[in-house]
Amino acid sequence: MQQRQNRSQLQWFDQYRASKTVLFWACAGSVIVATAVGFSWGGWVTGGTAREMAEQSAAQARQELAAVVCVDRFMAAPDMPAQLTALKGMERSYQRGKFVEDGGWAIMAVSSDAESTTPVSSSDHRKAAVLCAEELAKQEIPAAGRAEQINDETTVAQ
Numbered sequence: 001m002q003q004r005q006n007r008s009q010l011q012w013f014d015q016y017r018a019s020k021t022v023l024f025w026a027c028a029g030s031v032i033v034a035t036a037v038g039f040s041w042g043g044w045v046t047g048g049t050a051r052e053m054a055e056q057s058a059a060q061a062r063q064e065l066a067a068v069v070c071v072d073r074f075m076a077a078p079d080m081p082a083q084l085t086a087l088k089g090m091e092r093s094y095q096r097g098k099f100v101e102d103g104g105w106a107i108m109a110v111s112s113d114a115e116s117t118t119p120v121s122s123s124d125h126r127k128a129a130v131l132c133a134e135e136l137a138k139q140e141i142p143a144a145g146r147a148e149q150i151n152d153e154t155t156v157a158q
Contacts, residue, residue: 059124066128070106071135077105084141087133096133097126106132
């Protein structure tokens with residue numbers, strides 16, 4: 001009996017001819033399901049969202065670059081040990097960022113190229129200063145004798 005029922009279902013499937021209406025709604029449903037799955041699980045985004053993500057990524061890259069330059073400027077300053085000691089004495093990251101920003105180490109010159117269409121905002125400077133301060137807080141304060149030794153080695157190398 002089971003074999004006969006299966007056989008009739010297979011015969012029915014082989015002989016079935018869908019109407020245009022059924023084909024249209026099957027295609028429409030497939031498009032809707034594919035779109036829903038693509039946007040929810042597939043990682044698809046709209047053009048506006050992609051543009052926004054690109055702008056955020058570019059801003060973060062500018063901030064990280066400014067922070068690296070800031071650390072180099074800070075470490076090259078003649079009064080670096082005293083400044084680093086003062087920076088490490090501060091409790092909050094906001095205070096450290098403000099200290100670095102007020103010191104001028106995190107300020108980046110804005111290029112006047114026609115290609116540069118994205119202005120550097122003050123929030124970019126603040127975030128770069130905070131990133132710089134976080135990196136500087138990880139640095140060790142050099143001993144006075146060690147700093148002189150490093151300066152002597154650079155003099156000899158020149």
